Amino acid sequence: MDNDSYFGRPAAGMPSVASTAAATPRPGTPSDSAGRNPFSDGVESQASHRSSGHGNNGNPFASPSASRPASSFDSASALGRFDGGQRYFHSRRVRKGEVEKPWTKSVDPKEKWVTILPIIGIVIGLAISGFLVWDGIRSVVKHKYCPVLEETWSNGINDNVWQKEVQVNGFGNGEFEQTTGGDSNVFIENGNLVIKATPQDDALMQKDYKIDLLKDGTCTSTEPTSCIAYTNITAGNASIVPPVLSGRIHTRKGASIKYGRIEVTAKLPVGDWLWPAIWMMPVDSVYGAWPQSGEIDIMESRGNNYTYPQGGNNIMSSALHWGPNPANDAWWRTNVKRQALHTTYAAGFNTYGLEWSQKYLFTYVNSRLLQVLYVNFDSPMWQRGNFPPQDSNGTRLEDNWGKTGRKQTPFDQEFYLILNLAVGGTNGWFEDNVNGKPWLDASPNARKDFWQAKDRWLPTWTQPQLEVSKVMMWKQCDGDEDN
Incomplete structure (x- = not known):
């Protein structure tokens, strides 16, 4: 094939298609002697059809006008022309009647199940969820409760x-705070109890000094x-x-319960290394020193923000x-965390509750x-703890709880409520070498190292207080609280 035939030019001695089209001029068609649209379908102007070949101004991709029926040149609509001379795309490849119209076809009766089956699944799921919620509420034993304390701090x-x-x-936790008895750190403000942490006087760290609370x-x-504490x-x-x-x-x-309910409405603090807690201890250590007689932690948290790996105030x-004994404290078997949803527990007041009976807590x-946390007293606590027969020093471990015959022992005695805001500590609540912790638990300089890092942690104390708006305590009084 020579170059002329490859680019659409007629071979020698053959008439050009464009020349043929020029033989049938259409009157009134404007001239188009200037450059042409390279994307035209060949129906641009009479001048374009008079072209004797594509030449310099011809469109090498245009369809020859000879391939169009003559009638198409006699109608403005066939050119895609409407008011204002605007042209619209007109496909020559898809003929009228060849376009599929699936919406006009009859629908297969089976297709309706594509919609019906998901709806049925949603309805069944909602029904099952509703039943589980109802069954959960129904299964919780309902006791008769008598009020013990309703504290709103109005007086x-x-x-x-x-x-x-x-x-x-x-x-006993190596905490870094001194708890005070005046109105500087525990007071009523705006109708709420406030427990606030404040830095000690720096001058007491720079000289020999003694705090003697026995003397005063x-x-x-x-x-x-x-x-008694010293700076030496x-x-x-x-x-x-x-x-x-x-x-x-x-x-x-003034207020304790053995089985019952407690609700404390509180807002938690904001500040690194703050440690708020709402918890309970036994009035009498009937079964021995801690933790033999038990401890109930309703709420514990940290003032650090959400980036703290162990969990901050979120x-x-x-x-x-x-x-x-302390070395065999089984707290890790009964410890559960809960994260705030898209917020923190320091952003507002939340109610922290406990329900406690002979069968569960x-x-x-x-x-x-x-x-x-949910603990069902369906087996003796000693059995649940799976404690070793002897301590690390060879001392035999005795089951002081089994003598009662109650599965919930040691959680079968009177407990009282504690509200506090601790700071730091050396018991592992703040893990070593995590998030820039400025002290090591085992170091004899722990307090001093913490204090010397105050330029790092003190600016984070934007809300260094535990606020409590209400405390409610009820005891179980339906006749079986002695079991």
Whole structure:
């Protein structure tokens, strides 16, 4: 094939298609001697059809006008022309009547099940969900409760019910706060109880200084280590007095329950290394020292933000502490966390609840249906703990709970309520080397290291307080509370 025939030019001696089209001019068609539209279908103007070949101004991709029926040149609509001379695309490949119109066809009766079956599935799913919710509510044993305490702080802090604890030793957890008995750290503001953490006077860290709560008679403990603290600069000792002041308040004197319900409505703090808690301890340690007589943690959290790996104030947890000694505390078997949904527990007030009976114990947030920890007393606690026969030092571990014949022991005694805001600690609540923690639990300099990092953590204390708007306590009074 030569070049002329390849590009659509007629071979020598053959008339061009364009010349043939020029032989049948259409009167009134405007001239188009200027450049042509390279994407035209060949129906542009009479001049384009008079072209004697494509030449410099011809469209090499145009359809020859000779391939169009003559009648198509006699109608403006055939050219796609309407008012204003506007042209519209007109396909030559799909002829009239060849386009499929599936919507005009009859529908297969089976196709309706494509819609019906998902609807049936949704209805069945909703029905099952509704039944499970109903069955869950129905299965919870309903007891008769009698009020023990309704505290709204309208008359301030009732000394007949509440007692502020004043100590310096960190309550066995190595906490860094000194709890005070005045109105600086535990007070009523805007109708709410406020437990607030504040930095200690820096001057007390820079000189030899002694805090002696036994001497001034304010200490609520009889143990000297719980009442006396030192800063010892002269001897080069790393010890310092507690670097933070805070508060702890409880109902041991005025309100306790054995089986019943508790609800505490509170807003949690914001600030690194703050440790708020709502929890319970036994009035009398009937089965021995902690944790033999048990501990109930309704709510514990951290003031760190949501980026803290162990969970900041977007996470709360509930736990039971129980075991023959601290080394065999089985809290990890009864510990559950709950995350706030698209918010934090420091953004507003939430109600933290406990329901406790001879058969079960569970905690919840805002609703009994939003349970956190659930423990069913269907087997003895000693058996559930799977404790070893002897301690690491060879001491035999005795089951002091089995003597009662009750499966829920040690959670079968009177417990009282505690509200507090701790700071730091050396018991592992804040894991070493995580998120810039400025101290190590095993270090004798833990308090001092924490204090020397205050330029990092103190700016985060934008809301360094636990606020409590209401406390409700009920006891089970339907005649079987002694079982």
